[in-house]
Amino acid sequence: MQKEQKAVLAPLIAKFQGRRILVIGDMVADVYIDGRISRISREAPVLVLEQAGEKIIAGGAANVVHNCATLGGSVTAVGLVGDDRQADGICAVLENAGVDTTGLLRDAERPTISKTRIIAGGRATVSQQIVRLDRESHAPMSRAMESAMLRYLDGVLPETDGIVLSDYGAGTITEAVKGKLIGYAREHDIPSIVDSRYGIHRFSGIGYVKQNDAELAAAVGRKLPDAPAIPTRAKSTTSPAPATPASVPSSSPSPPASRPRAPHGSATTPPASP
Numbered sequence: 001m002q003k004e005q006k007a008v009l010a011p012l013i014a015k016f017q018g019r020r021i022l023v024i025g026d027m028v029a030d031v032y033i034d035g036r037i038s039r040i041s042r043e044a045p046v047l048v049l050e051q052a053g054e055k056i057i058a059g060g061a062a063n064v065v066h067n068c069a070t071l072g073g074s075v076t077a078v079g080l081v082g083d084d085r086q087a088d089g090i091c092a093v094l095e096n097a098g099v100d101t102t103g104l105l106r107d108a109e110r111p112t113i114s115k116t117r118i119i120a121g122g123r124a125t126v127s128q129q130i131v132r133l134d135r136e137s138h139a140p141m142s143r144a145m146e147s148a149m150l151r152y153l154d155g156v157l158p159e160t161d162g163i164v165l166s167d168y169g170a171g172t173i174t175e176a177v178k179g180k181l182i183g184y185a186r187e188h189d190i191p192s193i194v195d196s197r198y199g200i201h202r203f204s205g206i207g208y209v210k211q212n213d214a215e216l217a218a219a220v221g222r223k224l225p226d227a228p229a230i231p232t233r234a235k236s237t238t239s240p241a242p243a244t245p246a247s248v249p250s251s252s253p254s255p256p257a258s259r260p261r262a263p264h265g266s267a268t269t270p271p272a273s274p
Contacts, residue, residue, distance in 0.1 A: 017072040020159055024181065025166030025173060027079040027104065028060030029086035031116040037125065047130070049120055056089030059115060061166035064195070068164065069097040076156055078103035078149065080141060080172050086112035103152050107145050110137035113170055140171050149177060157184050165203070167196035175202075182206055 035049025058066045065077045077099050081087035083106045090112065091101045113136040121127025141149075163185050167173050173181075182205045185192035193208035194200070200209060200219045217224050224230055 013071055019073050020076070020161045021068050021073040021164060022076045022078060022153075022156060022160045022162070023061060023065045023068055023164040023166060024078040024103075024153075024177070025061030025064065025164075026113060026168040026170035027062045027077070027081055027090055027172075028058075028168070029062075029090050029112050029114040030057040030059035031055075031086065031089075031114055032057065032119060033116060034119050034121075034127070037120055037122045047120055049118070056086065056093065058090055058093045060113065060168050060170075061172070062090050062094060064164060064166045065094055065099055066097055069094070069099050074098075076100045076103055076160070078152065078156075080105050080107055080110075080145060080149070082106065082110055082112040083108040084112055086114045103149075103156065105145055105148055105152070107142070109142070110139065111135050136170060141174060146174055146176060150180060153177070153180055157181075160190065162190055163192040165192070165194040165196070165206070167194060167199060167202075169196075169198045178202065 032055050033051060034053040035047075036052050038048045038050050040046070041048045057063075061079055062077070065075055069075045075098075077094055081090065081104050087104070087106060091104060094101050114134070116133040116135070117129050118131045118133075119127050120130045157180075163181055165173055165178070165181065182192060182203065184190075185207060186205060191208065192206050193210060194203045194206045195210040196203060197215060200211060200215070203209070211219065213224050213230070216230065
């Protein structure tokens with residue numbers, strides 16, 4: 001099976017090189033804090049750790065961005081982050097992979113979505129996660145930030161060969177943003193794909209849908225007893241304009257041909273910096 005998959009995927013990856021991909025969605029900083037066990041606290045029956053290291057990894061939509069860049073795409077990241085060190089960390093990771101992070105708009109009124117994992121261990125013990133701290137704002141994106149994002153998209157869409165929407169339910173892909181992206185993709189006949197954890201029904205008209213079995217079953221409200229049931233159920237998720245289920249394609253589409261570049265647009269909001 002692995003040889004067969006490699007035979008199918010290798011030519012597609014080769015054609016993917018240099019394609020201009022726009023990835024938009026909920027950017028997440030996956031933070032890992034490494035601690036060495038020192039003692040038991042006198043204040044409570046908990047471990048006292050001496051911090052030995054910290055790293056930030058691109059998570060959520062930022063992970064999709066990084067994957068596309070690693071596969072050889074020329075990637076533009078679009079999303080909403082805070083004005084904090086978590087945003088700095090995401091930008092540093094993505095820029096190191098050659099990603100254009102100008103579209104990561106900074107909002108000082110909200111934190112960057114972060115998932116901080118505390119890892120405890122020692123020289124003679126196995127390191128393991130003991131707790132995770134999540135931080136995000138549940139307030140909707142401000143109108144000013146949404147307008148800035150829409151203006152930025154106006155500038156970069158003419159340069160785009162494909163659009164990826166990564167929706168974790170954090171509110172980056174508003175109705176206006178979604179409508180612009182799907183409408184542009186359909187009007188200009190470029191591939192578009194969405195991975196939406198909770199709201200796949202919002203994306204009627206999208207080109208492709210990526211769902212795992214559990215997400216698709218929840219979306220259609222039915223069990224998926226076998227592989228043949230997946231495409232049948234998938235077609236009902238975005239009716240009346242059904243999308244092709246990316247998890248079970250009937251054939252492997254080739255990446256789009258490159259198109260001439262248009263002048264690069266930029267948002268009025270100051271760009272993210274490493």
